[in-house]
Amino acid sequence: MSPEPQKGRAPSIRDVARLAGVSHQTVSRVLNGHESIRDETRQRVREAMEALKYRPNRAARALVTSRSRTIGVLSATHGEYGPSSSIAAIEDAARDQGYYVNTANLASSSPGAIIEALKHLLLQDIEGLIVMAPQVRVFDVLAGMAIDVPYVSLQSTGHGDHRALAIDQIAGARAATQHLIDLGHEEIVHVAGPQDWIEAEARMRGFLDAVIDADLRTHPPILGDWSADFGYFAGKELLRYRDFTAVFAGNDLMAVGLMHAFRDAGVDVPGEISVVGFDDIPLAQHVWPPLTTVHQEFGEVGRRAVALLLGEVRGTPVDGDEEIVPSLVTRASSGPAHAVVGRY
């Protein structure tokens, strides 16, 4: 229960005006930092606001300006480090600019759920939208709904008319794979993220690019769901063939799951199999063995997304072409290749 000291209704701009002995418009001007107000008047108005504990009514303001000062974020996180960090950064950055953030979280990736969440956000009068749920389907839905606000996504789908944050996931994945190749690995397996995630697709592409360039045998990637549990499961499956010396996982969670499976089977990492992940979650350096992975600046991603979006919203587009390039962090989970001991 909370206190309810409310007597009548909240004080309005007119109450302040009356107390300060000015017109309501003058109060409005003070509120909005208008210039031609005498210092003395401004002072008087401020005191009146203070005395009445006046708080501007956002609804009234939004009604008359048709600007809600709110942006929407469509996300799909179940507590994962990456998206959560980016969202936190988005909130900070938006607040910094006086904007509010409304988040809608995707519980499932069914088209119905996506549409429902999106409708929810759009019913709210948001000025712009950040799409942190880079699933292909989301963009299809987005395209079909004729969104009438600017929106920014994490990665361009190629089609669609919006700004995309340029994070070079392909380069990151490529660097990770190249690292393994440089270590002498010739049989590398990729455990990818869900097929319909744009990020998963980009990482897979980077992997394939590197493998093809090096003229290595192409193992068919395994499609996972980003979870450590899946990594564990995939690791067990992979060991049945054992026709590889390294695994590049689409994210750190799956990488840890893989290492768990290898450990269970008595297979040494990196002695027998090298493992590389993607994301550089805080635990990456504390697991055993410390995980070689691709570091991403999630906070930076969030901040850039906000800058890009608010640029569009204000009609002064910001240059967002400067790519964010993730960097490889080499740790103990990757090492020189050994002979393949599998059946192949």
Add this chain to the structure above:
Amino acid sequence: MSPEPQKGRAPSIRDVARLAGVSHQTVSRVLNGHESIRDETRQRVREAMEALKYRPNRAARALVTSRSRTIGVLSATHGEYGPSSSIAAIEDAARDQGYYVNTANLASSSPGAIIEALKHLLLQDIEGLIVMAPQVRVFDVLAGMAIDVPYVSLQSTGHGDHRALAIDQIAGARAATQHLIDLGHEEIVHVAGPQDWIEAEARMRGFLDAVIDADLRTHPPILGDWSADFGYFAGKELLRYRDFTAVFAGNDLMAVGLMHAFRDAGVDVPGEISVVGFDDIPLAQHVWPPLTTVHQEFGEVGRRAVALLLGEVRGTPVDGDEEIVPSLVTRASSGPAHAVVGRY
């Protein structure tokens, strides 16, 4: 860039009324599901709305009803699993009830930052507030700001006039500690969370209760910051004395850091030292050794918080006394006690 097919301004309730050949009030009634509307009329209005792609203006509605259908969440997460999961659940639950969620994230725990974030949220006309940043300071600030909306926190501070979600962290910590005691450990160290976190305090209390009840020596708890890095650091420090056989960490991240330090020093877990964490993050079962920890239903926490808050908002309080009791999950990181080999 986004398309801008907007000609004039968005269609209003009156435009719909004109097209349907009724009064604006009839449209409003259809919108709000009022009863006494002829089916045929309702149908005609619906078609007109469809034809004009009419979307109700939230600001206008909020202005006249003085209900924003928005709740605020004050959080303090940097991507950690627990809070992020709860927030995701809050969003789902709120959306389910037609509510929007505005989140403000605490970048630092300085009083200034707290006040700033809180002011931001309260300037927005939220109907209620969920405090997911259970730091003592936050409540002090809250108390000092004379909040005029209902709010719900994760844990009662004892003082303050609000609803608190009853999660029995004390019981969880107690169970974890008792588990170690049952295994024969007599020298148990607690690596706690930041002193000003209510959760950290509760977990420490649970630990101390169990230790005192068992009449064991009380090691002074080490105050950490929830991070794996700190756990690693603390582990190194602890090994200098080695006057314990088990560690109970305030959360899983620190527990993993501790195990990392022990591993580096060649100390076997659980052979020489047992480790228990708190939270049951998804990686807990995949690290080496799999971590014994206390499982928390973060999603449930979020859902309950929303139910509790909306109950207050609607003036029909929900019974929230039913405690959420975390459960111990026993894995390989804890085992029977061995003799203390340290100096003590």
Add this chain to the structure above:
DNA sequence: TTTGTCCATGTGAACGTGAACATCGATCGG
């Protein structure tokens, strides 16, 4: 028939704010 009640709908006002325009005095250039 008359009166009252209920249903379906309409009319007018109000919510709190900012934009556009109006006003009034002071200052300035010629």
Add this chain to the structure above:
DNA sequence: CCGATCGATGTTCACGTTCACATGGACAAA
């Protein structure tokens, strides 16, 4: 010294919705 300009402030209106109340017709009870 007079019109022009500018600074400081006031007046009126519109934003899109819901609320309180009004209207008119159908139907039942008297």
